[in-house]
Amino acid sequence: MLNVQAITKLYGDRLILDDISFSIQAGEIVGLVGENGAGKSTMLQLLATLSNPTKGNIFLDDLSYQKHKKNIRKQIGFVPQDIALWEEFTVEENMVFFEKLSWKNKTKQQLKQLCLDMELDKWQEPVNTLSGGMKRKLNLAISLIHDPKVLLLDEPTVGIDLKSRKEIGNYLKRQALEYNKIIVYTSHDMDEIITLCDRILCIGEDPFYKNILNETEKNIITF
Amino acid sequence: MKSIIQTRLIHWKKQWLSLLFWLIFPIIASLLIINVTSLIQEDSKIPVGFVLEENTPMAEALLESVKDSPLIRVFEVTENQARDMIERHELDSAFIIKDGYEQQIHRGNRNKLITSYKSDLSFAYTPVSEMVVSYVQEDAGKAKAAHTVMHLAETLKTSEAVTFDEIISLSEEIQSREDLLRTTFSFNHGPSNGNDADITIWNVWGLWAIFSILSTLLLFDWVIKERNSSLVSRFSFIRFSYKSYLLQNLIFYTAVLLFVDSTAALVFHLHVGETINFRLVGAIISFRFICSMAAFLLALLFKNVYLFYGVSFAITLFLAINSGAVLPIEGLTGRFEWLEYLNPLHPFLHQEIWNSWLIILILILGIWFAKGGKLNA
Numbered sequence: 001m002l003n004v005q006a007i008t009k010l011y012g013d014r015l016i017l018d019d020i021s022f023s024i025q026a027g028e029i030v031g032l033v034g035e036n037g038a039g040k041s042t043m044l045q046l047l048a049t050l051s052n053p054t055k056g057n058i059f060l061d062d063l064s065y066q067k068h069k070k071n072i073r074k075q076i077g078f079v080p081q082d083i084a085l086w087e088e089f090t091v092e093e094n095m096v097f098f099e100k101l102s103w104k105n106k107t108k109q110q111l112k113q114l115c116l117d118m119e120l121d122k123w124q125e126p127v128n129t130l131s132g133g134m135k136r137k138l139n140l141a142i143s144l145i146h147d148p149k150v151l152l153l154d155e156p157t158v159g160i161d162l163k164s165r166k167e168i169g170n171y172l173k174r175q176a177l178e179y180n181k182i183i184v185y186t187s188h189d190m191d192e193i194i195t196l197c198d199r200i201l202c203i204g205e206d207p208f209y210k211n212i213l214n215e216t217e218k219n220i221i222t223f
Numbered sequence: 224m225k226s227i228i229q230t231r232l233i234h235w236k237k238q239w240l241s242l243l244f245w246l247i248f249p250i251i252a253s254l255l256i257i258n259v260t261s262l263i264q265e266d267s268k269i270p271v272g273f274v275l276e277e278n279t280p281m282a283e284a285l286l287e288s289v290k291d292s293p294l295i296r297v298f299e300v301t302e303n304q305a306r307d308m309i310e311r312h313e314l315d316s317a318f319i320i321k322d323g324y325e326q327q328i329h330r331g332n333r334n335k336l337i338t339s340y341k342s343d344l345s346f347a348y349t350p351v352s353e354m355v356v357s358y359v360q361e362d363a364g365k366a367k368a369a370h371t372v373m374h375l376a377e378t379l380k381t382s383e384a385v386t387f388d389e390i391i392s393l394s395e396e397i398q399s400r401e402d403l404l405r406t407t408f409s410f411n412h413g414p415s416n417g418n419d420a421d422i423t424i425w426n427v428w429g430l431w432a433i434f435s436i437l438s439t440l441l442l443f444d445w446v447i448k449e450r451n452s453s454l455v456s457r458f459s460f461i462r463f464s465y466k467s468y469l470l471q472n473l474i475f476y477t478a479v480l481l482f483v484d485s486t487a488a489l490v491f492h493l494h495v496g497e498t499i500n501f502r503l504v505g506a507i508i509s510f511r512f513i514c515s516m517a518a519f520l521l522a523l524l525f526k527n528v529y530l531f532y533g534v535s536f537a538i539t540l541f542l543a544i545n546s547g548a549v550l551p552i553e554g555l556t557g558r559f560e561w562l563e564y565l566n567p568l569h570p571f572l573h574q575e576i577w578n579s580w581l582i583i584l585i586l587i588l589g590i591w592f593a594k595g596g597k598l599n600a
């Protein structure tokens with residue numbers, strides 16, 4: 001269980017997140033919505049241990065983020081908003097590169113299977129020849145090499161075709177259902193969020209998102 | 224470390240051509256320059272013909288002395304060949320060491336020992352003939368001294384009879400002993416006297432060091448490229464801390480470069496006759512550590528890789544001019560002695576293994592690694 005307790009985040013004098021608390025159970029997919037600049041990426045960075053809250057603390061299964069940063073990182077798969085791949089490497093080389101540096105050892109076959117699970121079948125091709133959808137899939141696959149318990153995805157489906165979008169969505173759903181993973185992700189696609197997520201967190205002041213969300217039966221948390 | 228090497232090899236597979244180029248660039252470039260300049264030097268020497276009519280040690284010693292002169296290229300020819308070549312202006316002048324040269328010298332006779340020809344365009348006849356005459360004078364002088372000593376011995380009727388040869392060889396021994404005292408040890412060319420050092424301003428290790436600095440700087444652009452990329456966040460979720468990842472790569476690069484450096488020592492040994500000894504090996508290792516650490520730490524300061532390239536070329540140029548490894552600018556370094564100490568080439572060319580550069584860089588690297596920085600967040 002991921003437990004966020006009274007988080008506040010300031011950038012200089014600017015208040016980005018103000019006293020936010022929530023918790024997420026294993027097997028849950030939670031969507032993070034809000035207007036641009038609302039603080040979605042900031043929230044994911046905090047959950048990923050990549051930045052520290054100004055106030056408050058976060059716990060993963062009773063492990064404190066403040067005290068056990070290293071152990072917590074081993075359980076987190078973070079998919080950055082920008083595509084973070086070696087562009088001139090092939091899919092295989094990208095996977096092998098990060099497997100070598102990873103906490104977990106995997107065979108090439110296992111790595112290939114990981115890609116195939118999300119319909120990424122271009123194993124030998126250089127990244128810079130791949131479609132946007134393929135790149136997004138690889139971006140996700142690399143973050144999963146060490147079998148993290150928590151998956152944090154920052155706009156994993158932005159700017160890609162509908163088919164890839166569905167394939168990534170289905171994959172995430174399976175991860176939550178079959179492997180009991182905690183998944184938090186942000187998106188601008190409200191339809192996608194509504195169909196995929198068990199709960200939705202709405203950050204920011206903009207009433208637009210809250211109004212759309214009010215029309216669904218999803219469990220919505222607003223701040 | 225094994226996995227760091229494996230990941231680095233994936234990178235190198237993609238850039239093997241430029242990697243290979245910059246690795247061997249210092250060896251190739253310095254050899255090329257050395258060869259070209261020695262060709263030019265050879266071309267600008269004055270061609271002088273020598274005819275040896277007798278093969279006595281003294282005549283041959285004279286020829287060797289002339290050959291040693293850095294400004295003259297000696298052609299051993301017959302008298303007829305010499306005349307032909309002078310007519311065709313292939314020789315500036317020619318000198319014939321007459322039969323009986325040694326004998327005449329022993330007798331103390333200095334006249335008509337050597338005949339000479341010069342071309343009508345000769346511009347070096349006078350200095351060359353002066354030089355030849357001075358060598359002959361030297362031989363004649365020794366002979367005269369020997370005769371004087373023997374004459375004295377005879378008149379004083381000492382019991383110890385001294386032969387002519389003994390006196391000559393003793394005087395040569397004394398001369399060479401005095402020469403030894405004046406011998407300056409040169410890193411690059413074995414024993415040579417001061418005059419020679421001035422003439423060969425191009426020395427292979429000096430050039431190699433300059434080119435190595437440039438290539439090392441350029442090879443470390445990976446530090447900037449990898450830190451700039453959107454991939455940095457991924458390095459928070461690996462087994463190593465990001466700093467440890469960088470440091471292990473630095474170690475691997477240094478090891479590979481050390482291997483290439485030993486290749487350089489071997490190549491220079493085989494092609495230019497440079498000697499390999501423990502001090503040289505120590506100096507190379509120390510120089511390699513300095514270059515790698517400096518390039519690494521410098522690259523950490525940059526965000527823009529092209530700016531880094533520009534600065535790398537500027538630094539190399541500055542060091543090349545400042546060091547005297549390329550241009551003799553003793554005037555400048557003489558006036559500003561601290562310039563020499565700022566120059567990382569200085570300890571290498573003087574074969575100082577432990578020097579302030581090495582120690583300061585190790586300290587800075589240690590501080591960088593120890594302090595918990597933003598990089599590690």
Ligand SMILES: Nc1ncnc2c1ncn2[C@@H]1O[C@H](COP(=O)(O)OP(=O)(O)O)[C@@H](O)[C@H]1O
Binds near residue numbers: 011039041043
């Ligand atoms: N490192 C930072 N320093 C200062 N301000 C930042 C930093 N990162 C983000 N911000 C600001 O915080 C706000 C929230 O940004 P972000 O979390 O990226 O929003 P979102 O992902 O919801 O679009 C933005 O106004 C942004 O300018």
Ligand SMILES: [Mg+2]
Binds near residue numbers: 041042081154
């Ligand atoms: Mg964002």
